[in-house]
Amino acid sequence: FTVLAFESSADDTCVAVVNSSRQILSNIVVKQHNLHEGFGGIHPSVAIEAHQRNLPGAVRQALDGARIDVNNVDGIAFTRGPGIGGCLSVSSNAAKSLAAALNKPLVGVHHMQAHALTPLLTTPIPNLPRFPFLTLLISGGHTLLLLATSHTEFRILATTADASIGRAFDKAARLLGLSWGKRGPGAALEDFCREDDVLDPADLPQIPSFPVPMPGRLAFSFACLHSSVERYIASSSPDISRAHKVAIAREFQDAAARQLCAKLVLGLEKSALRGIKIQDVVVSGGVASNFYIRTRLRECLDKYSPDEPIALLFPPLELCTDNAAMIAWASMHRFLTGDHDDPTIDLRAKWSIESLPAVQSGSTS
Ligand code: ATP
Numbered sequence: 001f002t003v004l005a006f007e008s009s010a011d012d013t014c015v016a017v018v019n020s021s022r023q024i025l026s027n028i029v030v031k032q033h034n035l036h037e038g039f040g041g042i043h044p045s046v047a048i049e050a051h052q053r054n055l056p057g058a059v060r061q062a063l064d065g066a067r068i069d070v071n072n073v074d075g076i077a078f079t080r081g082p083g084i085g086g087c088l089s090v091s092s093n094a095a096k097s098l099a100a101a102l103n104k105p106l107v108g109v110h111h112m113q114a115h116a117l118t119p120l121l122t123t124p125i126p127n128l129p130r131f132p133f134l135t136l137l138i139s140g141g142h143t144l145l146l147l148a149t150s151h152t153e154f155r156i157l158a159t160t161a162d163a164s165i166g167r168a169f170d171k172a173a174r175l176l177g178l179s180w181g182k183r184g185p186g187a188a189l190e191d192f193c194r195e196d197d198v199l200d201p202a203d204l205p206q207i208p209s210f211p212v213p214m215p216g217r218l219a220f221s222f223a224c225l226h227s228s229v230e231r232y233i234a235s236s237s238p239d240i241s242r243a244h245k246v247a248i249a250r251e252f253q254d255a256a257a258r259q260l261c262a263k264l265v266l267g268l269e270k271s272a273l274r275g276i277k278i279q280d281v282v283v284s285g286g287v288a289s290n291f292y293i294r295t296r297l298r299e300c301l302d303k304y305s306p307d308e309p310i311a312l313l314f315p316p317l318e319l320c321t322d323n324a325a326m327i328a329w330a331s332m333h334r335f336l337t338g339d340h341d342d343p344t345i346d347l348r349a350k351w352s353i354e355s356l357p358a359v360q361s362g363s364t365s
């Protein structure tokens with residue numbers, strides 16, 4: 001079964017072709033960082049216009065790249081939500097119209113479910129995550145710790161009380177005056193932290209440790225971390241040195257990693273208390289592409305369970321941030337069970353991952 005999928009919930013225009021044998025036949029992502037850098041974040045109407053401009057070319061490229069005629073596609077998927085309403089509507093209109101024109105089945109997908117299920121598409125079969133598993137979704141719009149018990153059943157163990165971790169990276173990058181580069185502000189901050197490889201550590205100023213908020217509680221807060229950076233910069237001398245900025249960036253990134261580790265361990269402890277055995281932890285979303293965070297999470301799981309190793313699974317880098325391959329994969333179990341959406345289906349700019357419709361029967365892995 002071959003799916004053509006569309007995703008445009010935020011600032012990336014994405015089209016992909018994926019089949020039920022877990023083959024990604026094409027995966028086109030058109031980024032818009034250069035258009036939004038001047039606004040310091042995603043500007044909705046600029047994003048909508050760019051999606052409208054970029055989508056037709058991306059569809060052509062995805063079909064050509066997959067070497068498939070559109071008539072041979074078996075189903076059409078799109079991101080139904082959550083996301084920016086106007087951005088979602090660009091993909092949704094394209095997908096619905098194409099499905100109607102070609103008389104093909106249509107499935108609307110939950111964007112965060114797609115991020116969470118990506119490792120089921122990309123992990124070698126012997127290492128596939130086993131339900132129930134814990135999922136850390138760390139992205140531009142969300143910071144969620146979820147218990148996944150099936151493809152469609154997710155319970156929120158922790159969410160953020162304020163900003164997402166991705167937005168905190170974006171704001172910290174801006175406070176430090178970093179330019180976004182090709183990969184965006186979060187990745188620019190990660191790269192900047194590595195600058196101290198060329199600096200003598202003794203030359204790096206000591207930064208006070210930024211605290212982990214709400215210790216002992218299953219809740220995230222990243223606004224306070226971003227405020228720590230803001231306050232520290234405000235209290236420092238106006239012409240703050242580059243080495244000093246590297247030290248601040250490193251402390252920020254370390255505090256973000258410490259918070260993720262602390263809350264993940266709490267989630268594992270609470271699951272164990274309720275008799276739920278967790279063998280796998282899946283980490284997805286844009287911030288999951290951060291290598292420092294990947295390493296810290298691995299260390300913390302090894303420390304938590306040294307005798308019974310817990311597997312830690314990430315999508316490959318290009319599938320951590322938004323893409324349509326994950327949308328295609330999240331739709332697959334519905335196509336394979338004949339569970340389609342009506343062409344008049346509405347968008348859900350706000351949509352809790354706890355309220356997905358139950359799977360009808362069977363599953364894809
Ligand atoms: P959501 O999925 O919640 O709707 P989104 O789709 O905008 O939000 P993603 O594309 O999953 O988010 O991730 C984008 C976020 O990830 C941005 O905030 C970006 O700065 C951050 N990010 C990307 N790469 C890195 C990195 N290497 N280190 C830290 N943050 C990163």
Ligand code: FE
Pocket residue numbers: 111115139140285286321322
């Ligand atoms: Fe996303």
